[in-house]
Amino acid sequence: xxxxxxxxxxxxxxxxxxxxxxxxxxxxxxxxxxxxxxxxxxxxxxxxxxxxxxxxxxxxxxxxxxxxxxxxxxxxxxxxxxxxxxxxxxxxxxxxxxxxxxxxxxxxxxxxxxxxxxxxxxxxxxxxxxxxxxxxxxxxxxxxxxxxxxxxxxxxxxxxxxxxxxxxxxxxxxxxxxxxxxxxxxxxxxxxxxxxxxxxxxxxxxxxxxxxxxxxxxxxxxxxxxxxxxxxxxxxxxxxxxxxxxxxxxxxxxxxxxxxxxxxxxxxxxxxxxxxxxxxxxxxxxxxxxxxxxxxxxxxxxxxxxxxxxxxxxxxxxxxxxxxxxxxxxxxxxxxxxxxxxxxxxxxxxxxxxxxxxxxxxxxxxxxxxxxxxxxxxxxxxxxxxxx
Numbered sequence: 001x002x003x004x005x006x007x008x009x010x011x012x013x014x015x016x017x018x019x020x021x022x023x024x025x026x027x028x029x030x031x032x033x034x035x036x037x038x039x040x041x042x043x044x045x046x047x048x049x050x051x052x053x054x055x056x057x058x059x060x061x062x063x064x065x066x067x068x069x070x071x072x073x074x075x076x077x078x079x080x081x082x083x084x085x086x087x088x089x090x091x092x093x094x095x096x097x098x099x100x101x102x103x104x105x106x107x108x109x110x111x112x113x114x115x116x117x118x119x120x121x122x123x124x125x126x127x128x129x130x131x132x133x134x135x136x137x138x139x140x141x142x143x144x145x146x147x148x149x150x151x152x153x154x155x156x157x158x159x160x161x162x163x164x165x166x167x168x169x170x171x172x173x174x175x176x177x178x179x180x181x182x183x184x185x186x187x188x189x190x191x192x193x194x195x196x197x198x199x200x201x202x203x204x205x206x207x208x209x210x211x212x213x214x215x216x217x218x219x220x221x222x223x224x225x226x227x228x229x230x231x232x233x234x235x236x237x238x239x240x241x242x243x244x245x246x247x248x249x250x251x252x253x254x255x256x257x258x259x260x261x262x263x264x265x266x267x268x269x270x271x272x273x274x275x276x277x278x279x280x281x282x283x284x285x286x287x288x289x290x291x292x293x294x295x296x297x298x299x300x301x302x303x304x305x306x307x308x309x310x311x312x313x314x315x316x317x318x319x320x321x322x323x324x325x326x327x328x329x330x331x332x333x334x335x336x337x338x339x340x341x342x343x344x345x346x347x348x349x350x351x352x353x354x355x356x357x358x359x360x361x362x363x364x365x366x367x368x369x370x371x372x373x374x375x376x377x378x379x380x381x382x383x384x385x386x387x388x
Contacts, residue, residue, distance in 0.1 A: 003285045005238050007245055008035070008045045008054055009277035012253045016059050018043050020052075021275060022073065022290035026243060026257055029273045033290045035076050037068055042136070045284040046092035048099045052286050053120045055082070055090045055101060063087050063106050069120060073288040082123040084115060089185065089280070093139035095148045100169070102129075102137045102150055110155050112137050114148075116169060129172040131164050135232070140188035142195060142216065149216055151178075151188040151197050159202055161186050163195075163216045178219040180211050182232065185280065189235035191242045191263055198225075198233045198244055206249050208233055210263065225266040227258055234283040245273075245283045255281050301325070306373060306384040309351065317356045319384070321348035325377035333357050334383075335370045348373065358388035 004022045011017040018039055019032040038059040045054045051071040058064040067080040085106035093100045098116045101123070105111040112133055113126040133152035140149050147165040150172075154160040161182055162175040182199035189196050194212050197219070201207040208229055209222040228249040236243050241259040248254040255273040260266045273281075302323035309318040319331050329348040346352035357369035371384040 003238065003287060004289055005236070005243065006045060006052065006284045006286050006290060007234075007255060007273060007275075007281045008043045008284075009255055009275065009281035010039060010042060010279055012276035012278045016040055016278075018054070018056060019275065019277075020045075020054075020290050021273060022286070023273075024289070026238060026241075026259060027271050029275075030290050032275055033074065035068060035070075037066070037076075037079065041087075042089040042280040043282050044090050044092045044101075045282045046094055046099065047284055047286040048092075048094050049120050051120070052284065053092065053099060054282075055092060057086060057089065065090055065101070065103060067120060073286070073290045080121045080123075082115065082117075084113070084123070084126055086113075089136040091137055091139045091150075092284075093141055093148060095141050095169070096146075098169075100139060100148060102139045104133060104136065110134060112150060112152055112164075114139075114150075114169070127170055129164060129166075131162070131172065131175055133162075134159070135183075136185035138186055138188040140190055140195065142190055144193050145215065147216075149188060149195065151186045153182060153184075153186065159183055161197060161199060161211075163197075163213070163219075165216055176217050176219075178211055178213070180209070180219065180222055184230075184232035187233050187235045187280075189237060189242065191235075191237050194263075196235055196242060196263060198235045200229060200232055206230055208244065208246060210235075210244075212263065223264065225258060225260070226268050227256070227266075227270055231280045234281055236283045236285065238285060243283065245281045247277050247279070247281065253277055304373075304378070304382045306371070306382060308384070308386065311353050311356075313353060315356055315359045316353050317386075318351040318353055319348070319371060319373065320351045321373060321382070324348055324373075324375045324382075326375045329373050329375040329378075332372050333369050334372045348375065357386060 016038040018035040039056040041057040043056040051069045063085045086103035090103040110132045132155040135153040137152040149165045161178040181202040186199040206228040229246040233246040255275040256270040258270040304323040332343040367388040
């Protein structure tokens with residue numbers, strides 16, 4: 001089944017609603033779909049166990065890490081509590097058949113903790129990675145070493161981007177310095193058997209940069225991707241290219257996408273998701289769209305009805321009608337008794353006075369006449385038969 005690109009972000013308004021949208025090509029995006037959850041921190045999303053799972057920090061002082069999911073891209077199920085808390089955004093990764101979640105401890109120590117789940121709903125206790133960070137961590141899987149990796153910002157004034165990894169989910173390596181620095185959360189992804197770290201420059205330019213590594217121990221210098229943002233980006237591999245999702249570096253806070261087929265050459269103009277966010281957007285892949293089910297069919301238009309009534313004017317009758325798209329209608333006698341009337345226009349609801357065909361026929365019984373009514377917006381005339 002073909003994969004689709006998804007993003008999840010916090011609405012750029014006081015509601016703190018979590019919104020999602022998706023794209024089949026990274027260029028054309030659906031409208032947003034509310035998850036019916038709120039958070040003041042960026043969410044994280046991943047496809048796991050036949051559904052999109054979304055983790056977020058509760059929008060209250062408890063800072064609980066909660067989980068919700070969708071299996072069809074439209075209907076989001078309720079929330080599951082991971083029994084963990086954090087003050088900054090969590091990060092997902094799928095590794096060895098389990099869903100892993102990294103987050104900072106909800107205290108001044110800023111420890112990086114990791115827990116996992118085999119079903120996305122029931123979560124084990126947290127493992128301490130023996131690392132700490134002043135920004136949210138980012139998980140990724142390095143397939144060449146079958147290792148779970150984390151990138152984070154040093155918990156000191158250097159704001160260096162550091163890296164650690166584990167082969168069993170319990171024992172984590174000492175940190176390796178990427179020799180890059182950022183004031184915001186970095187993002188980690190694997191592309192063409194390399195680790196890519198995306199981050200905001202540690203200066204007033206807010207330039208988005210990337211650095212690469214084969215193993216996570218030694219890192220390249222930084223490469224600008226010709227974009228800027230006040231927040232860290234999100235990285236993912238889609239359609240054999242490296243995609244970067246970020247917010248515009250202006251008051252619009254537009255959600256933008258850029259991509260590269262090799263991680264080196266980047267376009268100057270990003271793609272707009274046509275959404276606006278409040279913080280770093282999350283990104284993931286899933287085999288289904290974020291689409292609404294088809295709307296219910298509109299009710300059929302009311303059937304047109306015609307009837308006659310007496311007129312206070314001699315030799316006249318009144319034609320009444322209902323269910324017409326427009327009250328202004330025209331009435332004429334089209335057949336019967338060799339008598340044809342001129343067209344009379346008026347309000348069909350209030351009643352249109354016309355010469356009585358029976359009176360015009362001399363009042364003899366046995367005659368019948370056909371009344372034709374036409375109105376603007378009505379595809380076909382409506383007829384009424386009058387028997388004298």
